Amino acid sequence: MTNTAATSEAKTAAEPPRIVWNDEKRRFETEDHEAFIEYKMRNNGKVMDLVHTYVPSTKRGLGLASHLCVAAFEHASSHSISVIPSCSYVSDTFLPRNPSWKPLVYSEELKSSI
Numbered sequence: 001m002t003n004t005a006a007t008s009e010a011k012t013a014a015e016p017p018r019i020v021w022n023d024e025k026r027r028f029e030t031e032d033h034e035a036f037i038e039y040k041m042r043n044n045g046k047v048m049d050l051v052h053t054y055v056p057s058t059k060r061g062l063g064l065a066s067h068l069c070v071a072a073f074e075h076a077s078s079h080s081i082s083v084i085p086s087c088s089y090v091s092d093t094f095l096p097r098n099p100s101w102k103p104l105v106y107s108e109e110l111k112s113s114i
Contacts, residue, residue: 017067030064035054035059048083050087053090065093077104
């Protein structure tokens with residue numbers, strides 16, 4: 001039994017969850033649709049406002065919220081979109097732990113160029 005548990009733990013650690021972009025619902029979500037990060041597009045599609053992150057209690061502590069944020073920030077980066085971290089998880093937890101994403105955060109100084 002211990003061998004099986006160790007194998008499944010290693011598999012989980014080695015394979016990050018697959019996050020999919022659901023444009024229709026304006027969110028990035030796990031394949032089972034249970035965990036997600038919602039966004040609203042602003043400034044004619046040039047700014048993505050991350051408004052809400054949700055992970056069901058049965059899946060908390062697995063790093064899903066962070067994976068959701070990474071998917072959203074990677075999408076923003078590849079589409080030259082700035083991000084507004086309205087969700088408290090994004091602003092208070094994810095960005096302080098992942099400062100490399102901070103250059104994508106929308107700032108007032110950028111307004112004149114948008």
